Amino acid sequence: MAATILVVEDEPAIQDLISYSLRQARHNVFSARNAEEAMEIINDALPDLVLLDWMLPGMSGIEFARVLRRTARTKTIPIIMLTARAEEGDKVAGLEIGADDYITKPFSPREMLARIKAVLRRRSPEAADDMVEIGGLHLDSAAHRVTADGNEVVLGPTEFRLLHFLMTHAERVYSRSQLLDQVWGDHVFVEDRTVDVHIRRLRKALETVSKDGLVQTVRGSGYRLSAVLTASMG
Numbered sequence: 190m191a192a193t194i195l196v197v198e199d200e201p202a203i204q205d206l207i208s209y210s211l212r213q214a215r216h217n218v219f220s221a222r223n224a225e226e227a228m229e230i231i232n233d234a235l236p237d238l239v240l241l242d243w244m245l246p247g248m249s250g251i252e253f254a255r256v257l258r259r260t261a262r263t264k265t266i267p268i269i270m271l272t273a274r275a276e277e278g279d280k281v282a283g284l285e286i287g288a289d290d291y292i293t294k295p296f297s298p299r300e301m302l303a304r305i306k307a308v309l310r311r312r313s314p315e316a317a318d319d320m321v322e323i324g325g326l327h328l329d330s331a332a333h334r335v336t337a338d339g340n341e342v343v344l345g346p347t348e349f350r351l352l353h354f355l356m357t358h359a360e361r362v363y364s365r366s367q368l369l370d371q372v373w374g375d376h377v378f379v380e381d382r383t384v385d386v387h388i389r390r391l392r393k394a395l396e397t398v399s400k401d402g403l404v405q406t407v408r409g410s411g412y413r414l415s416a417v418l419t420a421s422m423g
């Protein structure tokens with residue numbers, strides 16, 4: 190599963206190693222050296238998960254985690270604390286402020302990736318599904334590929350996210366504003382009709398493999414992805 194991960198770590202060697210491992214695993218990575226930089230990045234766009242070093246210059250990782258948990262917009266971001274401290278008391282303190290997990294340095298990239306996957310799976314099971322198949326359309330979120338009968342569908346990044354959301358929430362109707370929240374994120378100020386534009390592009394791309402009928406308009410309500418082809422589509 191590809192996720193957007195913010196790494197807050199002041200030691201360049203460790204920051205590089207972590208970022209490299211995450212990119213190898215196809216995650217999108219943002220790097221910050223301290224809480225202030227991390228906050229600027231978060232203000233731009235919410236990451237799917239924060240890897241947060243305990244010992245940071247300025248505001249400590251644990252204080253920063255508290256700030257994130259206190260703020261409405263950031264209180265549900267999954268946080269994994271990184272620390273050189275192995276004391277049980279620190280681990281308890283980390284989990285008490287609401288960190289989802291805790292990794293003690295030194296750790297292997299493999300262990301880190303496994304823990305990230307476990308936290309993401311726990312927090313949003315639909316995001317952890319690497320492969321989805323509906324009505325003959327296959328979406329591989331790790332490889333960022335959509336295919337039907339072995340033919341690849343070429344999609345822009347927004348259409349890919351839109352399709353991924355609809356496929357992992359199939360058979361349910363979503364209004365334009367719900368799709369904006371879910372697909373575009375909480376921090377964009379775009380008009381509802383932007384959704385229509387991207388739905389149109391998505392259908393056009395799916396037309397190349399004759400799967401455009403999966404994306405259905407529900408009059409007066411919004412859109413739905415369904416393997417059941419209805420005659421009354423708008």
Ligand code: CA
Nearest residue numbers: 199242244245
């Ligand atoms: Ca540090």
